[in-house]
Amino acid sequence: MTKDVPVNERIRVRQVRLIDENGTQVGVVDTREALRMAKEREYDLVLVSPNAVPPVAKLLDYGKWRYEQQQAEKEARKKAKRTELKSMKLRPKIETHDYNTKLGHIRRFLEEGHKVKVTIMFRGREMAHQELGYKLLDRIARDLEGVGFVEMRPEMLGRDMNMVMAPGAKPSAATASVGSSTNPAQ
Numbered sequence: 001m002t003k004d005v006p007v008n009e010r011i012r013v014r015q016v017r018l019i020d021e022n023g024t025q026v027g028v029v030d031t032r033e034a035l036r037m038a039k040e041r042e043y044d045l046v047l048v049s050p051n052a053v054p055p056v057a058k059l060l061d062y063g064k065w066r067y068e069q070q071q072a073e074k075e076a077r078k079k080a081k082r083t084e085l086k087s088m089k090l091r092p093k094i095e096t097h098d099y100n101t102k103l104g105h106i107r108r109f110l111e112e113g114h115k116v117k118v119t120i121m122f123r124g125r126e127m128a129h130q131e132l133g134y135k136l137l138d139r140i141a142r143d144l145e146g147v148g149f150v151e152m153r154p155e156m157l158g159r160d161m162n163m164v165m166a167p168g169a170k171p172s173a174a175t176a177s178v179g180s181s182t183n184p185a186q
Helices: 031-040 062-079 096-111 124-143
Strands: 015-019 025-030 044-049 056-060 085-090 115-121 148-157 160-167
Touching (some): 025 031, 031 044, 031 056, 085 096, 096 160
Parallel strands (some): 085 115
Antiparallel strands (some): 044 056, 115 160
């Protein structure tokens, strides 16, 4: 953002709306006059709003202004929440201990603020029993009810059944049970 801002002689417009170093509006002046004023006061003429009519230019110390802009961008990046899509893969015939371990991982991911894509992988004859996958995903959704909610209902993609869970409480009562309308076996 701050790299391609026209400064001093690089400003290619005839007139600008000038704001002085104190923040008061001088008015619409010729660009040459604004440059002369900037040199007299030992400031730079910076085009801060090039899309306005007429463009807005300001008298300021360009190096200091650019440094402050970079610091503000850096701070904004630091405060931005980074969410990842974590993935957890299961089989339809999972044992209790393995299920509890995977459930613990999913719970931890959701508590850290990440979304989780839960995938049930089917092999061979297991494709004939897709209801086991729907039941397993429904069980996961019920066990994690206070920690996260189902963002994307279970759906088949090839030999995999996927469901996406997001952190937080359930957004509204409009979202029905996980396996209600998506399970053709019911």
